[in-house]
Amino acid sequence: MARTHRMECTAGPTGLLFECLDGCGRRVVVDGASGDLTIIDHGDRMALHQASSGGVDLASPIID
Numbered sequence: 851m852a853r854t855h856r857m858e859c860t861a862g863p864t865g866l867l868f869e870c871l872d873g874c875g876r877r878v879v880v881d882g883a884s885g886d887l888t889i890i891d892h893g894d895r896m897a898l899h900q901a902s903s904g905g906v907d908l909a910s911p912i913i914d
Contacts, residue, residue: 855894857901868901870894 855872865882876893880886893899898910 853897855897855899857899
């Protein structure tokens with residue numbers, strides 16, 4: 851089973867930046883206008899990453 855990493859959210863004028871607190875290097879941006887998700891750095895691809903900000907929850911992905 852994969853380890854779960856926590857992510858911290860920083861709000862900016864164009865969206866939200868989520869960064870892994872457990873040191874793996876994952877960084878994800880959520881565009882404030884469109885809601886598009888962009889992975890900047892993958893970090894540990896085997897870890898599950900969890901974060902939330904003001905009612906926005908990032909859940910585990912569903913992989914078929």
